[in-house]
Amino acid sequence: MPIPPRRKRILWGAGAALLVVVVAAGILGVGLLRGWFDSSSVEGTTEGFEPEEAPAGRVTAGSWPEFGFDAERSRANPALQLRPPFREEWRFDAGSLLEFPPVIGDGLAVVGTNEGLALGIDVETGRERWRQKLRGRVASSPALAGDLALFTTTRGEVVALRASNGRRVWRRNVGSAVESSPLVVAGSAFIGTLSGRVLRLDARTGGVRWSAPAGGDVKASLALSGPNVVVGDYAGHVTAFRRSDGRVVWRRTSPGERLRGAGRFYGGPAVAYGRVYIGNINGRVIALDADTGEVAWVRVLDDFVYASPAVAGRLIYVGSYDETMYALDAVTGRVRWSFDARERISGSASVIGDVVYVSTLARVPSEGRTFGLDARTGKRLLTFPDGRYSPAVGIDGLLVMTGVRTLYGLTPR
Numbered sequence: 001m002p003i004p005p006r007r008k009r010i011l012w013g014a015g016a017a018l019l020v021v022v023v024a025a026g027i028l029g030v031g032l033l034r035g036w037f038d039s040s041s042v043e044g045t046t047e048g049f050e051p052e053e054a055p056a057g058r059v060t061a062g063s064w065p066e067f068g069f070d071a072e073r074s075r076a077n078p079a080l081q082l083r084p085p086f087r088e089e090w091r092f093d094a095g096s097l098l099e100f101p102p103v104i105g106d107g108l109a110v111v112g113t114n115e116g117l118a119l120g121i122d123v124e125t126g127r128e129r130w131r132q133k134l135r136g137r138v139a140s141s142p143a144l145a146g147d148l149a150l151f152t153t154t155r156g157e158v159v160a161l162r163a164s165n166g167r168r169v170w171r172r173n174v175g176s177a178v179e180s181s182p183l184v185v186a187g188s189a190f191i192g193t194l195s196g197r198v199l200r201l202d203a204r205t206g207g208v209r210w211s212a213p214a215g216g217d218v219k220a221s222l223a224l225s226g227p228n229v230v231v232g233d234y235a236g237h238v239t240a241f242r243r244s245d246g247r248v249v250w251r252r253t254s255p256g257e258r259l260r261g262a263g264r265f266y267g268g269p270a271v272a273y274g275r276v277y278i279g280n281i282n283g284r285v286i287a288l289d290a291d292t293g294e295v296a297w298v299r300v301l302d303d304f305v306y307a308s309p310a311v312a313g314r315l316i317y318v319g320s321y322d323e324t325m326y327a328l329d330a331v332t333g334r335v336r337w338s339f340d341a342r343e344r345i346s347g348s349a350s351v352i353g354d355v356v357y358v359s360t361l362a363r364v365p366s367e368g369r370t371f372g373l374d375a376r377t378g379k380r381l382l383t384f385p386d387g388r389y390s391p392a393v394g395i396d397g398l399l400v401m402t403g404v405r406t407l408y409g410l411t412p413r
Contacts, residue, residue, distance in 0.1 A: 044297030044332045048289050050274035055312055066394040067141035067181035068308070069340025070349075071224035072271040075310035076206050076351035082394050083353055084372050084382040086392060086410035087396075090126025094119060094405050100141040100181065101350075101390045101402040103149070104300040109400055109407060110149045110163060118151055118159075122167055126409050130166030133380075134159055137259030140181040140221065141390075143189065145203040150189055152178035158191060158201060172206035174199060181269075182222040183229060185243065190229050192218025198231065198241055212246035214239055216404035220268035220308070225290045232265025238288060241278075250293035256282050267348065270316075273330055277316050279305030285318055285326075287333060294396060296331035301326065308348040310356065313375060317356050319345025325358050325371075327378060336395035341371065347389030351375055352399065365404050384408075 050294045055070065055078035067074045094113050102111035102121070107128060109121045114137045120130040123251040138156025149163040154177040154317040160169040160176040176195035189203045194217045199211040216235025223230055228240040228249050236256065238365040240249040263282025270277045275296055276288040281304040287296040303321035315336060316328040325339040344361035350357050356375045370391040372382030384391075386403030393400050401408040 002175060002215045004217075014138045030056075030286065031117060040298075040302045041333065042295065042298040045288060046331055047373050048274055048296060049331050051121070051314070053273045054314065055272055057312075060396045062395055063103075064395060065103055065105055066143040066271070067100060067103070067221055068185055068223070068268075069393070071183060071185050072270055073223040073268060073308065074270055074312065074351075075220065075308065075348055076312040077394065078312040078351055078353065078375075079354045080394055080398050082397075082412060083355055084413045085401060086382075087413050088408055089411050092121050092126045092128070092407045093378065097388075097405055098112065098402050098407070099139050099389055101393050102400060102407065103142055103394060104395050104400065105163065106374055108163065110142050110144070111150055111372075111407065112142060112278070114138070114151065115128045118142070118149070118161055118166065120163070122132075122401070123395070123409060126407070132166045132168065134280040139179040142184040143184045145182075145184045145187075147190065148203065150182040150184065150203065152180060152182060153192055154179065156193070157184070158206060160187070160203070160206060169336045170206040172201060172208075179219045180231075183222045183224065184222055185229075188243075189266045190222045190243075191232055192220065192222060194219065194234075196233065198239075200220065200243070200245065200246065204361070208211055210246040212241055212248070216264075218373060219266050223271045223276070225271045230269050230271065230276050230290075232267075232269060232280070235268075236264055236282075238265065238269065238276065238278060238279065238286075238293065238346025240290075240293060242280070244311070252288055252293040252295070253281065254280050254286060255284055255295070255298050266306045270309045272311040272382075273314070275330070277311060277330070279307060281306060283320070285309065285316065285328060285333070285335045287330070289318075299328055299333040299335070300389075303344075306346045310349040310351050312356075315375070317349045317351060317358075317375075319347075319349060319358050321345065325349065325356075325373065327356075327375075339371070339378045339380070341369075343368070347391065350382050350390065350392050352392060352394040355381060357392040357401075359389060359391040359402075361388060368404060370401060370403075
């Protein structure tokens with residue numbers, strides 16, 4: 001029997017309504033899974049917090065061997081007593097943009113430039129000791145592995161140079177651009193690629209120990225987390241890989257703004273207190289349990305977070321495109337103090353002694369500044385007339401400041 005037109009309309013209407021409900025439920029489920037509807041800060045507790053895991057630093061330090069100082073990427077040596085005011089001992093013009101700071105070891109500051117130069121600079125005099133032209137830009141800090149300096153390039157190469165003279169020891173093409181600073185642990189170097197892979201290389205030979213897929217493109221540097229290495233990616237995931245074989249131990253999708261997904265991780269993590277701290281360009285700074293990846297807290301800032309956090313004294317230091325430098329409580333994520341930098345902050349801060357250093361990404365590069373702030377209160381102690389990304393590294397008696405294209409050797413007055 002034919003269905004009357006009116007009944008057809010009723011059935012079509014009911015079917016359409018049911019379809020809408022089903023689709024909406026599906027979107028809601030996917031959204032909840034991906035964090036689309038989680039738009040607010042979440043305060044943390046002491047559950048899982050391990051206070052004995054605080055970065056201690058070294059009172060006398062002759063080296064700053066990799067990006068972030070230590071393998072956990074704390075970006076801090078709170079025990080090293082270097083404090084403003086400073087006097088300038090030397091300056092070195094690198095000839096092009098210095099997007100990342102140098103590493104220091106055996107009397108040399110080793111750094112890469114956006115024109116693809118690897119440079120070795122004497123830390124006592126500021127004079128160039130050697131240079132080596134690499135294939136592609138260097139958009140990361142190198143890392144020291146014994147007598148080798150390991151560089152990555154945007155042409156997909158990992159290159160080992162003899163740190164003392166700059167001569168090439170080995171070169172490995174990993175098939176995709178690399179902006180990830182090498183993480184050196186127990187004779188291995190861990191990197192991520194823009195094709196979304198994480199690799200473990202033999203630091204002495206460049207041989208590939210293992211290669212594993214990440215959740216998305218990896219621009220950030222990996223950090224050590226006990227038996228694992230951990231990193232964020234451009235699909236909004238944070239993943240812990242087992243160091244020995246690359247197996248995924250856990251993977252967490254970032255909380256994000258309503259209906260806008262999980263954002264992207266440009267900056268890398270810092271690991272301390274049994275937690276992984278990392279910032280997302282969707283404005284979230286998150287703390288994850290280092291063993292399980294469970295969310296410990298979320299702090300929503302007012303704009304992009306490109307910077308990797310620094311960790312010292314139970315505080316997390318991170319800057320934002322909202323022109324503010326924040327000190328967040330490592331346990332709860334609460335804002336302990338903030339500093340108005342009056343320009344965007346893109347690079348990572350560093351903590352040396354009881355001073356946190358941060359640079360501004362000024363619209364006009366020559367107007368960029370570096371600030372030295374009291375690590376406990378945020379009070380300004382220093383304004384330096386140069387800076388753009390990650391500003392300062394230090395050894396005993398010497399602060400090396402990174403400007404737009406110039407390195408400065410500063411000593412306490």
